[in-house]
Amino acid sequence: MSSPAAQAVPRPVHEAAEGTLAIGVDIGGTKIAAGVVDESGHIVARTRRPTPADDPSKTQESIADAVRELTSEYTVVGVGLGAAGFVDEKRSTVMFAPNLAWRDEHLRESLEDRLGMPVIVENDANAAAWAEARFGAARGETHVVILTIGTGIGGGVVLDGKLFRGRYGLAAEIGHFTIVPDGRRCGCGLHGCWEQYGSGRALVLEAQEQATVAPSMAQELLRLAGGRPAGITGHIVTEAARSGDVTALNCFDELGRWLGRGMAALAAILDPGMFVIAGGVCEAGEILRAPTEAVFRKNLTGRGHRPTAKVRIAELGNEAGLVGAADLSHLR
């Protein structure tokens, strides 16, 4: 028995796939998305399940079920899982996952037992970053920082052509370095974390505040939001900015100002050849990229005496995490 989604990708497609296949699984707070991925990063089959988020055991069973559905049709070399949370340096154990009930969950061992094939676990932002470095905007680059900008800032770092994981698997928690001492409270318990300034949520809050305090300056934003500041979304800010609305453009300049500052800090430490901006805000494209790069360059130590990293918009979309997890299982 196979799901309609898997049926929709018939055998012939499989035969066009390059090299061996692996399965990637993106474990979100509400749904589990799984897919069969070839060595070029193409998804040749997909399926999904709802996430039973409050029951660790049932979550594992749903993952296994989705994988079995795909393996009934495709021969794969392994499975890569991506999840929000802290994953240990062996890519085996989820130490802490804020949105799932996992605490020191031995996910790899447990799923290998269930599935009878190799499994690796990776942080979801790392997995997405890896896909972008392998198949997206940063292909060919050896040193890359990928910023996935959604509600928060997730990050992945590729150094010398490999995904960088740190001593304990916790590297690249770049949304949580302090950019403003004693700044805005962060859900992580600290203050002034970068993601409180450079995230999509920060963009939306900025736009909502402008619309609340100075509605006459935010008429286009309010029109698109049905008149209520609380109705302003990231998509609305992008749309307004594209039509030339000054307040919306200012919101992106402000977001770019914080992104550029944080990237300059990262460049002093990591000296990458490229930054890639991924996540929902990418739809703004050059409206975000240009001010970000300008501020980045202005705040880069040693400017004028050094090469400067490129700043690009991501090329892969929402499925980057799934693709990257699958590809990492190839490399195991």
Next chain:
Amino acid sequence: MSSPAAQAVPRPVHEAAEGTLAIGVDIGGTKIAAGVVDESGHIVARTRRPTPADDPSKTQESIADAVRELTSEYTVVGVGLGAAGFVDEKRSTVMFAPNLAWRDEHLRESLEDRLGMPVIVENDANAAAWAEARFGAARGETHVVILTIGTGIGGGVVLDGKLFRGRYGLAAEIGHFTIVPDGRRCGCGLHGCWEQYGSGRALVLEAQEQATVAPSMAQELLRLAGGRPAGITGHIVTEAARSGDVTALNCFDELGRWLGRGMAALAAILDPGMFVIAGGVCEAGEILRAPTEAVFRKNLTGRGHRPTAKVRIAELGNEAGLVGAADLSHLR
């Protein structure tokens, strides 16, 4: 003909040396120190020359001269040079050296021609960090950040057991990430760089200010400095702190506060297993280490859900740069 310094290390020591030998050269603004180093990081012979800092060609000649003196007595596999400045990713060219007259100086090629043996060039803080990771406080650790705290903050990063150099050889310029937006002016042209807060110079300025503004609170510091705030040095602050002087201890707490904050930022990005504090401030030992570690732990994202990096004082002294440069030439 050999210099007295080299003569002071007679042949028998050489025979006790472990493995092959290499020469390390530390090129400072005022003097060039060179030494023969074995595979255990021991210096078996030394010599030095003054630095003709304003003449790039003469500086090269002095380096070559010091090396020739040592090679007249010892057989070595190569030469490693350490210099303050930006060194390219191939360890060949000094792109920019603030204290020397070098701009895009092809040092490696030029010295290999003069000396007829392999040469590598490395940033001096990187070289010192490498020595500390190989032979000092961090031996056995795979992921280490070494902070060399002098007038500024120099840094070196070891990842997966290798010195991390970034895409263009400019990684680990950690003294120049912004820790206070719009903060103190830095010689690098930016504002709020870490080294304006966490360096030995910041420590001394803090003590001098206290002694100027509230001399009654700084009597011990002033006594040791001959009564003048401007006479207070890092060594004096350390001495006063050791004798229990409250103002001096407060200065180290303040230094530790900034070091701990910056280290927490680095840990979010790099996730090392250990931080090593090196440089002149090390003489304060636990007086500096303890408050630094406390603030680091308090500001670490995810604390309570993750392993925490150790914080150690360096074990090697001023010659770490020379030793590290020599050792890196072994690995070429």
Next chain:
Amino acid sequence: MSSPAAQAVPRPVHEAAEGTLAIGVDIGGTKIAAGVVDESGHIVARTRRPTPADDPSKTQESIADAVRELTSEYTVVGVGLGAAGFVDEKRSTVMFAPNLAWRDEHLRESLEDRLGMPVIVENDANAAAWAEARFGAARGETHVVILTIGTGIGGGVVLDGKLFRGRYGLAAEIGHFTIVPDGRRCGCGLHGCWEQYGSGRALVLEAQEQATVAPSMAQELLRLAGGRPAGITGHIVTEAARSGDVTALNCFDELGRWLGRGMAALAAILDPGMFVIAGGVCEAGEILRAPTEAVFRKNLTGRGHRPTAKVRIAELGNEAGLVGAADLSHLR
């Protein structure tokens, strides 16, 4: 007909009162408290009404009703009203009241019509500050800043013996000057306002965060709060601090650090002879006052060359606003 509260203060007390009488009314978001006040600041009779907060007209009627109850027993020279919000420079119109439905409400004119006696309106923090300057901790001082520290920071400033109101009646909005650029979001639409750092709410949030992130360090706080971080109140932090709990004491040190910094800024501008700390946090007494004063002194420009303002805890309690409003009507 009179209320039980008014009946509880029989005629004889009235005769012991000093000088003429006036009525003060404190218009809160949930209740209207009114009292008859003599020239020494003693309350000789009290009454109260619930606040019909969403109906401006009914709120006025309730105020008038409370006043009439008191005037049926006492002869007064006028009425002073205190309300949270912006009151114009003539003490007549409430331009904006966040918790009531008033926008450009001509309160003075309207109530004088209803009551047939002189009425003045004042911002509630100003009224409370005036009482403290006249009858409380700052009596005899000519230049005083009173900080009323509750959920936010309210302030009142007395200059040359008079309540300072500014050009438009909006002076002393001291909770809303920026103390951390790009800092924590404030309900006023700005970022980094002082009240996001120096208020009772900031104290409680700090304690709750400590208890969440490092529960082992906050056992006494958690015990008093029934085990839940969210159960920690300002009163609990005070109680724990009094019993010597280190985490609670740290919370007050942090609060004092921000209060002291803000007070140093105010002293550079206003050069008062005294600061008075009022509001709920006063119950902590010296536990709060001492660290606040230490930080204030350390951050005062010109220290060592100038007299330094005293720092005191308020002497009057919750009824200061009512007393101050009444007294201001005397001075009309």
Next chain:
Amino acid sequence: MSSPAAQAVPRPVHEAAEGTLAIGVDIGGTKIAAGVVDESGHIVARTRRPTPADDPSKTQESIADAVRELTSEYTVVGVGLGAAGFVDEKRSTVMFAPNLAWRDEHLRESLEDRLGMPVIVENDANAAAWAEARFGAARGETHVVILTIGTGIGGGVVLDGKLFRGRYGLAAEIGHFTIVPDGRRCGCGLHGCWEQYGSGRALVLEAQEQATVAPSMAQELLRLAGGRPAGITGHIVTEAARSGDVTALNCFDELGRWLGRGMAALAAILDPGMFVIAGGVCEAGEILRAPTEAVFRKNLTGRGHRPTAKVRIAELGNEAGLVGAADLSHLR
């Protein structure tokens, strides 16, 4: 005997003067400027002396000598002295003057003895502010903050039509409230003082840094400065900005950003009806005023619910201090 300067203003001018006359003296670090001022703020005679800055007694004698020269020709009601430093609340004693050798100098008493006429002493920025409020851009306004922006930020505050001096005569040290916690070091011993961001010196440093780090962006500035970043002055930045140079305009935007932020803080506390920008930067006029006002309005608490102070450029020039000191002696 009279000086050539006094001779240059013959009797007839005196007869055109309005009302009584007073003498104002501006005591600078290098020269003492004195003048006879009428009740309309017009200077009807002038003289000057060099300042013997390191000898308090000789400085007094020079002041007395300049005054005597003027009184030999004009009948005056008193003398007003303006000096940089802390002047006590009685306008009698200079507690501390950074550029002169005065410490607790009883200037008023001593000069009244020498001269046999009434003398008052005032801080020079206060005196200049008073002139601007009486005769300049703020005439007719009751609540004004005047910022004198030179090397630092000096300030004067007029409240209810009177010069505000605070409890100890030290009010309006507005250049020294902290605008960036842990920010740039200030000569006053604190960090992050407003004048390190909003002064003419900050403007020049910003321009010099731009010209050093990115000379290709600062060609016009460098051309006017003879090719050297160190040659860039405030006047040059103004000139370049007027000719449309983008880097120079950015420097004024940055200065305006800090001025506007600081003014928003002052408005929350003082609620003035007007801010006046005085000092050397005034020559930039609208180039500075417009961005300052925009940022001020954006950062003003309660905006949208309150009247907003006007922002003006000063009308009086360098002699405002002399005129204000004279006028204050009228009011004694």
